[in-house]
Amino acid sequence: MNHFRKPVDEDEQRVFIDRYGQPVTPNGVEQLLVDIKNRAGITGVRVSAHTFRHTFARMYLEQGEEIYRLSRLMGHIVR
Numbered sequence: 001m002n003h004f005r006k007p008v009d010e011d012e013q014r015v016f017i018d019r020y021g022q023p024v025t026p027n028g029v030e031q032l033l034v035d036i037k038n039r040a041g042i043t044g045v046r047v048s049a050h051t052f053r054h055t056f057a058r059m060y061l062e063q064g065e066e067i068y069r070l071s072r073l074m075g076h077i078v079r
Contacts, residue, residue, distance in 0.1 A: 029049050
């Protein structure tokens with residue numbers, strides 16, 4: 001990963017950085033997904049980070065995994 005990543009701050013822990021070495025913002029992710037959707041010619045469906053998150057959760061449960069474990073994976077607070 002360090003071969004291709006050139007963060008401005010060498011202590012940067014985030015995986016996704018932009019071409020300038022800065023962490024990718026949530027807006028940057030959305031813009032990237034819109035660009036991929038347009039380049040692929042996808043129409044009539046929503047393409048977003050939230051859609052990917054929802055799809056992951058649905059497929060995880062469909063494969064018989066536990067909802068409690070899913071909630072932890074998704075970052076939900078479990079008390």
